[in-house]
Amino acid sequence: MMCLMFIPMIIRADGLNFVAEEDVEDEKEVIGSSVIFGNNVTSNNIVEGIDMLFGNNVNFNGESDYSFILGNNVNVKGNINNDGFIFGNVIVFDEDVVINRDLVIFGSDITINGKINRDVRIYGMNVKIDGEINGNVELKATEVIIDGKIGGTLSYNEDAIIAINGEVNEVVKTEKLVADITFQDKLWNFIVDYGGKLVLFLAFALFVPQLFKRIDKKNEKITVLNGFSLFGFGTLSIILIPVIFLMLLTLVFCMPLAILLLVLYILAIWLSSIFTSYLVGNLIWKNFIKKEYNIYLIGLIGISIVSVLSIIPYIGTLISVVCMMIGMGIILQQFKKDN
Secondary structure, three states: OOOOOOOOEEEEEOOEEEEEOOEEEEOOEEOOEEEEEEEEEEEOOEEEEEEEEEEEEEEEOOEEEEEEEEEEEEEEOOEEOOOEEEEEEEEEEOOOOEEOOOEEEEOOEEEEOOEEOOOEEEEOOEEEEOOEEOOOEEEEOOEEEEOOEEEEEEEEEOOOEEEEOOEEEEEEEEOOOOOOOOHHHHHHHHHHHHHHHHHHHHHHHHHOHHHHHHHHHHOOOOOHHHHHHHHHHHHHHHHHHHHHHHHHHOOHHHHHHHHHHHHHHHHHHHHHHHHHHHHHHHHHHHHHHOOOOOHHHHHHHHHHHHHHHHOOOOHHHHHHHHHHHHHHHHHHHOOOOOO
16 A cells, blocks of 8 residues: 655645645646645646646546546546546546546556547556447456447457457457466576676676775664665655656756656666665675675675575565665665765
Protein backbone atom coordinates (compact mmCIF):
# COMPACT_ATOMS: atom_id res chain seq x y z
CA MET A 1 0.00 0.00 0.00
CA MET A 2 1.35 3.35 -0.91
CA CYS A 3 0.81 6.12 1.62
CA LEU A 4 2.22 9.60 1.10
CA MET A 5 2.44 11.98 4.05
CA PHE A 6 3.07 15.68 3.53
CA ILE A 7 2.89 18.90 5.49
CA PRO A 8 -0.21 20.88 4.40
CA MET A 9 0.53 23.67 1.97
CA ILE A 10 -1.07 25.31 -1.02
CA ILE A 11 0.79 27.16 -3.75
CA ARG A 12 -0.94 28.96 -6.60
CA ALA A 13 1.38 30.67 -9.06
CA ASP A 14 1.73 30.90 -12.81
CA GLY A 15 -1.38 28.81 -13.33
CA LEU A 16 -0.14 25.95 -11.10
CA ASN A 17 -2.42 24.64 -8.34
CA PHE A 18 -0.34 22.63 -5.82
CA VAL A 19 -1.90 20.93 -2.77
CA ALA A 20 -0.18 18.49 -0.42
CA GLU A 21 -1.70 17.24 2.83
CA GLU A 22 -2.92 14.08 4.55
CA ASP A 23 -6.56 14.27 3.39
CA VAL A 24 -7.40 16.45 0.40
CA GLU A 25 -10.76 17.43 -1.06
CA ASP A 26 -10.23 20.13 -3.64
CA GLU A 27 -12.84 21.93 -5.72
CA LYS A 28 -11.92 24.84 -7.94
CA GLU A 29 -11.39 25.92 -11.53
CA VAL A 30 -7.74 25.85 -12.56
CA ILE A 31 -6.47 27.64 -15.64
CA GLY A 32 -3.22 25.74 -16.01
CA SER A 33 -1.97 22.61 -14.31
CA SER A 34 -2.83 21.05 -10.95
CA VAL A 35 -0.79 18.74 -8.69
CA ILE A 36 -2.32 17.13 -5.58
CA PHE A 37 -0.63 14.78 -3.09
CA GLY A 38 -2.11 13.04 -0.08
CA ASN A 39 -3.24 9.84 1.57
CA ASN A 40 -6.91 10.29 0.70
CA VAL A 41 -7.36 12.53 -2.34
CA THR A 42 -10.67 13.69 -3.81
CA SER A 43 -10.55 16.09 -6.73
CA ASN A 44 -13.64 17.89 -7.99
CA ASN A 45 -11.53 20.40 -9.89
CA ILE A 46 -12.07 21.60 -13.43
CA VAL A 47 -8.55 21.79 -14.84
CA GLU A 48 -7.74 23.39 -18.19
CA GLY A 49 -4.35 21.71 -18.42
CA ILE A 50 -2.62 18.70 -16.85
CA ASP A 51 -4.27 17.29 -13.71
CA MET A 52 -1.90 15.14 -11.58
CA LEU A 53 -3.20 13.22 -8.56
CA PHE A 54 -1.05 11.10 -6.24
CA GLY A 55 -2.21 9.21 -3.15
CA ASN A 56 -3.31 6.03 -1.47
CA ASN A 57 -7.03 6.44 -2.17
CA VAL A 58 -7.68 8.71 -5.15
CA ASN A 59 -11.10 9.88 -6.34
CA PHE A 60 -11.19 11.85 -9.59
CA ASN A 61 -14.64 13.45 -9.86
CA GLY A 62 -13.93 16.59 -11.86
CA GLU A 63 -12.86 17.37 -15.40
CA SER A 64 -9.48 17.94 -17.00
CA ASP A 65 -7.78 18.28 -20.37
CA TYR A 66 -5.14 15.69 -19.47
CA SER A 67 -4.97 13.44 -16.39
CA PHE A 68 -2.09 11.64 -14.70
CA ILE A 69 -3.26 9.59 -11.71
CA LEU A 70 -1.18 7.35 -9.44
CA GLY A 71 -2.65 5.59 -6.42
CA ASN A 72 -3.43 2.36 -4.64
CA ASN A 73 -7.22 2.57 -5.04
CA VAL A 74 -8.29 4.78 -7.93
CA ASN A 75 -11.92 5.69 -8.65
CA VAL A 76 -12.57 7.65 -11.82
CA LYS A 77 -15.94 9.41 -12.03
CA GLY A 78 -14.92 12.55 -13.88
CA ASN A 79 -14.28 13.32 -17.54
CA ILE A 80 -11.00 13.67 -19.44
CA ASN A 81 -11.21 15.85 -22.53
CA ASN A 82 -8.00 14.54 -24.10
CA ASP A 83 -5.61 11.79 -22.91
CA GLY A 84 -5.31 10.00 -19.59
CA PHE A 85 -2.61 7.94 -17.81
CA ILE A 86 -3.77 5.87 -14.81
CA PHE A 87 -1.46 3.81 -12.56
CA GLY A 88 -2.78 1.90 -9.56
CA ASN A 89 -3.67 -1.34 -7.83
CA VAL A 90 -7.49 -1.36 -7.96
CA ILE A 91 -8.85 0.95 -10.70
CA VAL A 92 -12.55 1.50 -11.33
CA PHE A 93 -14.15 3.71 -14.02
CA ASP A 94 -17.72 4.85 -13.35
CA GLU A 95 -20.45 4.32 -15.96
CA ASP A 96 -20.78 8.10 -16.53
CA VAL A 97 -17.09 8.61 -17.37
CA VAL A 98 -16.20 10.00 -20.80
CA ILE A 99 -12.63 9.93 -22.14
CA ASN A 100 -12.44 11.76 -25.46
CA ARG A 101 -9.03 10.57 -26.65
CA ASP A 102 -6.52 7.88 -25.70
CA LEU A 103 -6.05 6.14 -22.36
CA VAL A 104 -3.16 4.15 -20.85
CA ILE A 105 -3.78 2.04 -17.73
CA PHE A 106 -1.40 0.07 -15.49
CA GLY A 107 -2.99 -1.84 -12.62
CA SER A 108 -3.88 -5.10 -10.91
CA ASP A 109 -7.71 -5.20 -10.88
CA ILE A 110 -9.18 -2.93 -13.55
CA THR A 111 -12.87 -2.32 -14.27
CA ILE A 112 -13.82 -0.02 -17.14
CA ASN A 113 -17.32 1.39 -17.50
CA GLY A 114 -18.35 4.58 -19.24
CA LYS A 115 -17.25 5.63 -22.71
CA ILE A 116 -13.81 5.97 -24.29
CA ASN A 117 -13.81 7.55 -27.74
CA ARG A 118 -10.38 6.43 -28.97
CA ASP A 119 -7.73 3.81 -28.19
CA VAL A 120 -6.92 2.14 -24.87
CA ARG A 121 -3.78 0.32 -23.72
CA ILE A 122 -4.19 -1.81 -20.61
CA TYR A 123 -1.49 -3.59 -18.62
CA GLY A 124 -2.98 -5.50 -15.68
CA MET A 125 -3.85 -8.76 -13.95
CA ASN A 126 -7.66 -8.91 -13.94
CA VAL A 127 -9.44 -6.71 -16.48
CA LYS A 128 -13.17 -6.26 -16.98
CA ILE A 129 -14.63 -4.04 -19.71
CA ASP A 130 -18.31 -3.19 -19.28
CA GLY A 131 -18.36 0.15 -21.07
CA GLU A 132 -18.06 1.33 -24.66
CA ILE A 133 -14.70 1.79 -26.38
CA ASN A 134 -14.87 3.23 -29.88
CA GLY A 135 -11.22 2.71 -30.76
CA ASN A 136 -8.75 -0.16 -30.47
CA VAL A 137 -7.96 -1.99 -27.23
CA GLU A 138 -4.48 -3.41 -26.62
CA LEU A 139 -4.38 -5.76 -23.64
CA LYS A 140 -1.53 -7.33 -21.69
CA ALA A 141 -3.31 -9.22 -18.91
CA THR A 142 -3.86 -12.50 -17.08
CA GLU A 143 -7.67 -12.71 -16.99
CA VAL A 144 -10.06 -10.67 -19.15
CA ILE A 145 -13.87 -10.33 -19.27
CA ILE A 146 -15.47 -8.32 -22.09
CA ASP A 147 -19.13 -7.53 -21.39
CA GLY A 148 -19.18 -4.16 -23.15
CA LYS A 149 -18.63 -2.94 -26.71
CA ILE A 150 -15.34 -2.47 -28.57
CA GLY A 151 -15.67 -0.68 -31.89
CA GLY A 152 -12.12 -1.29 -33.06
CA THR A 153 -9.68 -4.18 -32.74
CA LEU A 154 -9.16 -6.08 -29.51
CA SER A 155 -5.62 -7.47 -29.26
CA TYR A 156 -4.57 -9.58 -26.29
CA ASN A 157 -1.72 -11.89 -25.31
CA GLU A 158 -2.51 -15.49 -26.25
CA ASP A 159 -1.80 -16.86 -22.77
CA ALA A 160 -4.54 -14.70 -21.21
CA ILE A 161 -7.77 -16.31 -19.97
CA ILE A 162 -10.49 -14.39 -21.79
CA ALA A 163 -14.30 -14.41 -21.91
CA ILE A 164 -15.93 -12.29 -24.63
CA ASN A 165 -19.64 -11.83 -23.86
CA GLY A 166 -20.08 -8.41 -25.43
CA GLU A 167 -19.66 -6.94 -28.91
CA VAL A 168 -16.16 -6.82 -30.42
CA ASN A 169 -15.47 -5.71 -33.99
CA GLU A 170 -12.23 -7.71 -34.45
CA VAL A 171 -10.04 -9.93 -32.27
CA VAL A 172 -6.29 -10.44 -32.67
CA LYS A 173 -4.00 -12.58 -30.52
CA THR A 174 -0.47 -11.38 -29.79
CA GLU A 175 2.59 -13.07 -28.31
CA LYS A 176 2.48 -14.63 -24.87
CA LEU A 177 2.92 -12.30 -21.95
CA VAL A 178 5.31 -14.76 -20.36
CA ALA A 179 7.59 -16.07 -23.09
CA ASP A 180 8.89 -19.62 -23.02
CA ILE A 181 12.54 -19.29 -22.05
CA THR A 182 14.90 -22.25 -22.38
CA PHE A 183 17.64 -23.04 -19.89
CA GLN A 184 20.23 -21.97 -22.47
CA ASP A 185 18.49 -18.58 -22.79
CA LYS A 186 18.44 -18.14 -19.01
CA LEU A 187 22.10 -19.08 -18.77
CA TRP A 188 23.08 -16.67 -21.55
CA ASN A 189 21.07 -13.83 -19.98
CA PHE A 190 22.75 -14.47 -16.63
CA ILE A 191 26.23 -14.46 -18.19
CA VAL A 192 25.56 -11.20 -20.06
CA ASP A 193 24.09 -9.50 -16.97
CA TYR A 194 26.84 -10.78 -14.66
CA GLY A 195 29.62 -9.88 -17.09
CA GLY A 196 28.15 -6.43 -17.69
CA LYS A 197 28.06 -5.67 -13.97
CA LEU A 198 31.67 -6.81 -13.54
CA VAL A 199 32.86 -4.63 -16.44
CA LEU A 200 30.92 -1.64 -15.12
CA PHE A 201 32.29 -2.12 -11.61
CA LEU A 202 35.85 -2.48 -12.96
CA ALA A 203 35.47 0.80 -14.86
CA PHE A 204 34.38 2.61 -11.68
CA ALA A 205 37.11 0.95 -9.60
CA LEU A 206 39.82 2.01 -12.06
CA PHE A 207 38.70 5.58 -12.72
CA VAL A 208 36.93 6.66 -9.50
CA PRO A 209 38.25 4.40 -6.68
CA GLN A 210 37.66 7.23 -4.20
CA LEU A 211 33.92 6.74 -4.64
CA PHE A 212 34.10 3.27 -3.09
CA LYS A 213 36.36 4.49 -0.29
CA ARG A 214 33.73 7.13 0.44
CA ILE A 215 31.05 4.42 0.56
CA ASP A 216 33.29 2.45 2.97
CA LYS A 217 33.72 5.46 5.22
CA LYS A 218 30.02 6.25 5.41
CA ASN A 219 29.13 2.61 6.10
CA GLU A 220 32.09 1.69 8.30
CA LYS A 221 29.81 0.50 11.11
CA ILE A 222 26.77 -0.78 9.23
CA THR A 223 23.80 -1.76 11.42
CA VAL A 224 20.26 -2.93 10.81
CA LEU A 225 19.11 0.66 11.40
CA ASN A 226 21.54 1.96 8.77
CA GLY A 227 20.30 -0.70 6.34
CA PHE A 228 16.69 0.34 6.84
CA SER A 229 17.73 3.98 6.46
CA LEU A 230 19.39 3.30 3.10
CA PHE A 231 16.37 1.30 1.96
CA GLY A 232 13.94 4.00 3.11
CA PHE A 233 15.74 6.89 1.41
CA GLY A 234 16.15 4.81 -1.74
CA THR A 235 12.45 3.94 -1.82
CA LEU A 236 11.49 7.56 -1.23
CA SER A 237 13.71 8.70 -4.10
CA ILE A 238 12.22 6.08 -6.45
CA ILE A 239 8.74 7.51 -5.75
CA LEU A 240 9.42 11.23 -5.47
CA ILE A 241 11.89 11.88 -8.31
CA PRO A 242 9.34 11.02 -11.06
CA VAL A 243 6.84 13.30 -9.29
CA ILE A 244 9.34 16.16 -9.24
CA PHE A 245 10.12 15.47 -12.91
CA LEU A 246 6.44 15.81 -13.83
CA MET A 247 6.10 19.02 -11.82
CA LEU A 248 9.12 20.55 -13.54
CA LEU A 249 7.78 19.42 -16.90
CA THR A 250 4.68 21.57 -16.42
CA LEU A 251 6.87 24.70 -16.26
CA VAL A 252 8.31 25.62 -19.66
CA PHE A 253 11.44 27.28 -18.28
CA CYS A 254 12.22 24.16 -16.19
CA MET A 255 11.95 21.61 -19.01
CA PRO A 256 15.75 21.26 -19.54
CA LEU A 257 16.16 20.66 -15.80
CA ALA A 258 13.36 18.06 -15.92
CA ILE A 259 15.05 16.16 -18.77
CA LEU A 260 18.39 16.24 -16.93
CA LEU A 261 16.72 14.92 -13.77
CA LEU A 262 15.12 12.07 -15.73
CA VAL A 263 18.46 11.07 -17.32
CA LEU A 264 20.20 11.06 -13.92
CA TYR A 265 17.33 9.09 -12.41
CA ILE A 266 17.55 6.35 -15.05
CA LEU A 267 21.34 6.26 -14.72
CA ALA A 268 21.10 5.95 -10.92
CA ILE A 269 18.66 3.03 -11.15
CA TRP A 270 20.95 1.34 -13.65
CA LEU A 271 23.95 1.67 -11.32
CA SER A 272 22.15 0.99 -8.03
CA SER A 273 22.77 -2.78 -7.95
CA ILE A 274 26.53 -2.19 -8.46
CA PHE A 275 26.78 -0.15 -5.26
CA THR A 276 24.62 -2.56 -3.27
CA SER A 277 26.77 -5.46 -4.47
CA TYR A 278 29.93 -3.64 -3.42
CA LEU A 279 28.46 -2.98 0.04
CA VAL A 280 27.56 -6.68 0.41
CA GLY A 281 31.04 -7.73 -0.72
CA ASN A 282 32.70 -5.30 1.67
CA LEU A 283 30.65 -6.54 4.63
CA ILE A 284 31.64 -10.15 3.87
CA TRP A 285 35.30 -9.14 3.36
CA LYS A 286 35.51 -7.31 6.70
CA ASN A 287 33.61 -9.83 8.80
CA PHE A 288 34.72 -13.17 7.34
CA ILE A 289 37.75 -12.90 5.06
CA LYS A 290 39.52 -10.22 7.11
CA LYS A 291 42.46 -9.69 4.78
CA GLU A 292 44.12 -6.62 3.30
CA TYR A 293 41.67 -4.42 1.42
CA ASN A 294 41.26 -5.40 -2.25
CA ILE A 295 38.61 -3.43 -4.10
CA TYR A 296 38.51 -5.83 -7.05
CA LEU A 297 37.96 -8.99 -5.01
CA ILE A 298 35.36 -7.20 -2.86
CA GLY A 299 33.44 -6.20 -5.98
CA LEU A 300 33.72 -9.70 -7.45
CA ILE A 301 32.38 -11.31 -4.26
CA GLY A 302 29.49 -8.87 -3.89
CA ILE A 303 28.40 -8.97 -7.52
CA SER A 304 28.64 -12.77 -7.60
CA ILE A 305 26.47 -13.19 -4.49
CA VAL A 306 23.81 -10.67 -5.51
CA SER A 307 23.68 -12.00 -9.09
CA VAL A 308 23.17 -15.59 -7.94
CA LEU A 309 20.52 -14.62 -5.38
CA SER A 310 18.68 -12.60 -8.04
CA ILE A 311 18.02 -15.67 -10.22
CA ILE A 312 16.40 -17.71 -7.44
CA PRO A 313 12.77 -18.41 -8.45
CA TYR A 314 10.13 -16.26 -6.73
CA ILE A 315 12.42 -14.46 -4.27
CA GLY A 316 14.94 -13.34 -6.89
CA THR A 317 12.74 -10.48 -8.06
CA LEU A 318 12.24 -9.29 -4.49
CA ILE A 319 15.99 -9.38 -3.88
CA SER A 320 16.59 -7.34 -7.06
CA VAL A 321 14.05 -4.70 -5.98
CA VAL A 322 15.55 -4.45 -2.47
CA CYS A 323 19.04 -4.10 -3.97
CA MET A 324 17.80 -1.31 -6.24
CA MET A 325 16.26 0.57 -3.29
CA ILE A 326 19.38 0.19 -1.13
CA GLY A 327 21.59 1.17 -4.08
CA MET A 328 19.58 4.36 -4.60
CA GLY A 329 19.98 5.06 -0.88
CA ILE A 330 23.75 4.61 -1.17
CA ILE A 331 23.87 7.03 -4.12
CA LEU A 332 21.91 9.67 -2.17
CA GLN A 333 24.14 9.07 0.85
CA GLN A 334 27.16 10.28 -1.11
CA PHE A 335 25.67 13.78 -1.35
CA LYS A 336 25.47 14.06 2.45
CA LYS A 337 28.26 16.02 4.07
CA ASP A 338 30.70 14.09 6.24
CA ASN A 339 30.36 14.61 9.97
